[in-house]
Amino acid sequence: MAENIIKRGTANYWHGIHSVKGQMFLTATRLIHQPRLMQVKRTETVIMLEDVKSVEIVNNMLGKIPIPNGLRVTTKDDEVFQFVVNRRKNWLKKIENAIAASPEEPVGR
Numbered sequence: 001m002a003e004n005i006i007k008r009g010t011a012n013y014w015h016g017i018h019s020v021k022g023q024m025f026l027t028a029t030r031l032i033h034q035p036r037l038m039q040v041k042r043t044e045t046v047i048m049l050e051d052v053k054s055v056e057i058v059n060n061m062l063g064k065i066p067i068p069n070g071l072r073v074t075t076k077d078d079e080v081f082q083f084v085v086n087r088r089k090n091w092l093k094k095i096e097n098a099i100a101a102s103p104e105e106p107v108g109r
Helices: 088-101
Strands: 005-015 018-027 030-035 045-048 052-062 065-075 080-085
Touching: 005 030, 005 088, 018 080, 018 088, 052 080, 052 088, 065 088
Parallel strands: none
Antiparallel strands: 005 018, 005 080, 018 030, 030 045, 052 065, 065 080
């Protein structure tokens, strides 16, 4: 990966009813989830930061027990990506800062 990595860590991506274990990377322009080799879903998930509408911390459920380890990213097309991460507030802050630092698109594009 040639881009400068702002943050990296282990993360599970909820793909339907399956939890895909892997690594998550934040760069200045993208949020990337790379699954481990032995996972059912083997293709990486890439979210362009310019396409992000919202990022929020959420609770994942273990049966009826809420677990405070979720991060939900919603794109401008209303596509929702939910992850299980450690230090979710730190991920939220880093993603929000990266989005805020992104240059605005020129008017008329």
